[in-house]
Amino acid sequence: MSNLKNIIQSINEKDLDKALKLCKLYQNKKNSDIIFNLKGVVYLLKNDLEMAENSFLHSIKINKSFLDPLKNLYTVYHKKKKINEMLSIANELVDKDNKNPSSYYKLAYALEINNKFDEAIKYYENCINLNGKEKKYALNNIGNIYLKKNRPKISIKYFLEAFNLDQNDKIIINNLLSNYIELRDEKNSDFYYKKAEIIDPNFSEFLFNKANYLFIKNQIEKAVEILKSNKNQIRFLTKLIKIYFTIGRIEDAKALLKENENIIKKNENFINFLGMRYLYEGNFELGWKYYEHRPSKIQNFFSEVKEWRGEDLRSKVIAVYNEQGLGDTIQFSKFIIPLLKISKKVILVVPKKIQNLFKTDFENLDIENNETIKIKKFDYKISLGSLLKYFYKNRISSDENLIRFEKNSVDNWKKEINKTKLNVGIAWSGSFNGPNEPFRSIPLKSLEKIFSLDINFYNLQGEIWDRDLDFFKSSDIIDFSKYDLNEISYIIPNLDLVISSDTFLLHLSASLNQETWGILNLYPDWRWGEFYKINPYNTVKLFHQKEFNNWKNVEHEIFENLNKKLT
Helix, strand or coil: CCCHHHHHHHHHCCCHHHHHHHHHHCCCHHHHHHHHHHHHHHHHHCCCHHHHHHHHHHHHHHCCCCCHHHHHHHHHHHHCCCHHHHHHHHHHHHHHCCCCHHHHHHHHHHHHHCCCHHHHHHHHHHHHHCCCCCHHHHHHHHHHHHHHCCCHHHHHHHHHHHHHHCCCCHHHHHHHHHHHHHCCCHHHHHHHHHHHHHHCCCCHHHHHHHHHHHHHCCCHHHHHHHHHHCCCCHHHHHHHHHHHHHHCCHHHHHHHHHHHHHHHHCCCCCHHHHHHHHHHHCCHHHHHHHHCCCHHHHHCCCCCCEECCCCCEEEEEEEEECCCCHHHHHHHHHHHHHHHCCEEEEEEECCHHHHHHECCCCCCEEEECCCHHHHCCCCEEEEHHHHHHHHCCCCCCCCCCCECCCHHHHHHCHHHCCCCCEEEEEECCCCCCCCCCCCCCCCHHHHHHHHHCCEEEEECCCCCCHHHHHHHHHCCCEECCCCCHHHHHHHHHHCCEEEEECCHHHHHHHHCCCCEEEEECCCCCHHHCHHHHHCCCCCEEEEECCECCECHHHHHHHHHHHHHHHC
8 A cells, every 4th residue: 555655755765666656556536636746746857747747737627726736837837838827827826825925936937937027026026025935036036137127226236135135145146246247337346256256166157257257357368268168058159259249350250150150040048149240231131030039129018019010000009119228219210200101190109218309290199108108008019129120221311300409498508608619519438238338438538639629528428437537527528417318409409519439329419410420339239230321320420440449540530530620
């Protein structure tokens, strides 16, 4: 005769064949739900997922209030990557076991991998508030979600809370390290780098972070060696290719990309890298296809609304939202114009802080922000980045854009600008955690030569990096950083020229048809490749860096061009 104690003991001792045999010998039909659950556990341990799933389903059918097979079935669906089924089971667990923090954790995790991030955060918070055993992991996962939402300053708070619960968890420590590298916070990066190295110097996460850390520290060759030694892992491989492009080793980058192109195509998490590369080169058919896999796109805005895929819009309302940076919103907003011609109404959803930059005099266009859009109804949705593939070939005049020119407000600024000299607005660095940083931005001192000219220079950017503060304070640059973006849009037309690195302000100035000199690093974003040639800004002159991390040629060329304006 078999009994439950013997079966469980055999499972604990990993004698799985014996456990199965004992399950078959067990004869108490009153416990058949338990036996099927134990069978499922054995099959799960044997990695026979089909038999495990069948056993757990049989157990649930016998006893719908028995929670263990539900929890185990959740694990099976996770292993089988049956995401919708995971979500269904997790909802059932919360309904039946709503005081258990583990149930909330399971539901939150299922929502997270379904890209329903806001809902996931809510249920992770429930788990945290109930002080469940998964509290540390819930905090860590919320931190990761905010990273996916490109909000690293918020993610840090959650990673730190998780770290306070366990200061030896190498995953959390490496998440903190990665996050501080993302924020270009040198002091904290150094601190967590040392902690991560002490705990496990061979941990894959640490090695990847180490490569990023060394790259930011400009120890390029050391970073490359780490990536080369681990290029059998796809994230190391793609990072290595990116670095080769960034530092100007173009032939090495192309060769490595060609050799591994098929491997990258098979990985959902990295295929967007290929998309951006194809777009840069002008292979738009494949570029737009793979660009749809960009991380920002998976946030699943307005999940209940169908995505537009070219359907007739003559009697329909479509919402266009931007899931990327402010510069993208400005640059790509002009592609709303051809969409307006085929739609009943378009609702453009933009960040609240730039909402007032857009024109409101189009008959069938509404400008909304993420808060006001919640009360609007529409038939279709599409992200601004995805809209490009339908209209990128359209030639759009520089006069046809959605950026508002406020004549009265612009005129009010005329008396504030000293017209006895040439007046030049400057923006030399973008967001700390922007793409390709810190090498996309220019150390302010690298433009020192141009500040020797008899010109009024105006700082138009809001953030000033620590590396630039001393030089900035000792310079004669007039600081307009206190003004919001609306006010900056009134100032720009009163200047003679704007000089900007690849930031939002470059696009704003160009869209206001102001003369603008754009500064691009050695390997700029895909938007400045073949795509830009189709619809270039009419008032923009581009200055390209010729050597990685060396701005001498750019400084010299700008100096010479400014000199010509003075003579």
